[in-house]
Amino acid sequence: MELMLADLNPVSLYGAIPSGEPTDPTTREGRIRRFHEDPSCMVMIANPAAAGEGISLHKICHDALYLDRSYVTTHYLQSIDRIHRLGLAPGVETNIYIYRTLAPLGLGCIDHSVSHRLRQKLRALQILLDDPDLHEIAYDEENSEDPIAWDISPDDVRDLIEVLEGRVDFSDEDTE
Template sequence: MHLILDESHRMKAGMGSQRGSILLNISSLPVRRDILSGTPMPQAPSDLQSQLDFLWPGSGLGLKIGQGSQPRQVLGNLYVRTTKEELGLKKPKRHFIHSEMNPGQQALYAIVRSEALKQFSSLKTESRFDVYKARRSVMTLLQLSVNPVVALRSMSEDGNLKTINSGILDKVIEEGPSRKMRDVVALARTLARNGRKSVIWTIFTDTILQLEVMLADLNPVSLYGAIPTGEEEGADTRENRIKRFHEDAACSVIIANPAAAGEGISLHKVCHDAIYLDRSYNTTHYLQSIDRIHRLGLPPDVETNIHIFQTVAPKGIGSIDYSVSRRLANKLRNLQQLLDDPDLHEIALDEENSVDPVNYGIELADLVDLIAELEGREPQFVDEEP
């Protein structure tokens, strides 16, 4: 028996996951095993350990990775990679676009960021660290950078609004969609006017649903976890929505979650613009979402554009979007060194050369004053002589 495992990086947790444990337990049964993956090492060299143990059970190759040996030294010539350069694909153009925060969003982001810093500092001082809570804080910051109104809902469910003044909350609600969301919507409309379909990527389902409303004039379709798979005809399925995007000239936008739609679909025949409203720290999701529109079969004269939106943060606060960019660059570099892929070099280089989205016109003191004003702690200025 010959067993071929596609998207093998999904078993990276090894015995720590149901998928990994099943695959490792049956690895000795086939006569031959092959694995396929565009991102075999999405986070760290340890991602390779279970994959090597599956390919060559009992050989000790996975153990060498676990003991710190360099992946290239362990793998040697045991793999082959076909690069996009070898496929003759034209390099995509990446555009980093900065969007300012609204005042209420700025104030709330600064408060949540300060609380997150206090929590993360426990990494150095406490033997026990609540990883789940830390991840929730990171996701809250990511959501605040793009959709603060929805972030408020999540924070309320977690009981994290008790210490935040109602004046700030009222301001955030009054502002509505962030400038970043409005900028993304504006770009999608501009592309549609020019006859170009686009795919908008966001990691938050609530944001997908809100974008559907904001872009109703472009007849969008959306893909996220709750959309079932099935036939192309006769039902509201993932396949039916993809078909509509391909065939309906009035449908100019597809809005998708990279975790749910980053694999298994091809959009490159009709779509050549990917718009990233936000991104996570997951390298696999980013690379595979790009591949939905930049893949084999793309005509050589077609230009592919990757539009990456980043929220501008006040000086001294730091943009979570820029943190994502730095970490993706680091992980892409590790992957590029393993696979010697010039395309990965280009993507990592673009991330490394992206400009930090900092608003140098706003100092920390200005932000403190803004928070105090929204909390009603500062006297109102009166435009008349005393």
């Protein structure tokens, strides 16, 4: 991922990055400092668990792209809170983008399952805590546009799964 975004001078955070001094660029704190202070560092690549706690990004980052989410609601909510929190200047807009599979609904895929379960958990938290902000997050999750590519058929996806699982024998195919 870092190579694909090299022109944006990214910094990455994940579980294997050790904690340490902010002056050490190889540590978690050093990488966070670089993202805050280096104007050429335009992207932070992190998973919600690695960037969920102890990071304040709301003054320098206003867009989050989720490529892969887990079933853990706290990771998701904490990661959103890193960029959307009290203290934002008036008029600052925070944007959350969630990329999900193009597989049609009903085919069965992890992205749809994670989205469904997060939505259920957010609704339950909203009711338990009587928190209108959680209601809004659950509402956004429920009403976002699904990235369904209607030109991909369930047979196309099943075929892809069979290929990935090694169940297709290419020697039997007609060659032209």
